[in-house]
Amino acid sequence: MAEEKKEELLTVREVARRLRVDDTTVRRWIKSGALEAITLPHRGKRQAYRVKRSTLDVLLDGALPSA
Numbered sequence: 569m570a571e572e573k574k575e576e577l578l579t580v581r582e583v584a585r586r587l588r589v590d591d592t593t594v595r596r597w598i599k600s601g602a603l604e605a606i607t608l609p610h611r612g613k614r615q616a617y618r619v620k621r622s623t624l625d626v627l628l629d630g631a632l633p634s635a
Contacts, residue, residue: 575620575621575622576620576621577606577618577619577620577621578618578619578620578621578624579617579618579619580594580595580598580616580617580619583603583619583624586624586628587624587627587628594619595614595615595617598617598619603619603623603627604619604620604623605617605618605619605623606618606619606620
């Protein structure tokens with residue numbers, strides 16, 4: 569039986585640190601559709617998202633979305 573590769577999920581803060589931008593910028597990219605993310609159930613003040621590492625790798629290989 570083939571074992572499925574588990575995708576590493578990154579928080580908005582982790583993505584922001586790797587791209588050297590503010591958390592708000594990453595959230596703006598997600599809301600505009602420039603950055604694909606998984607939406608988690610809403611808890612607290614802000615909506616929680618997770619970004620697949622592979623999505624971030626593709627983004628880093630290409631150009632950054634314009635803010």
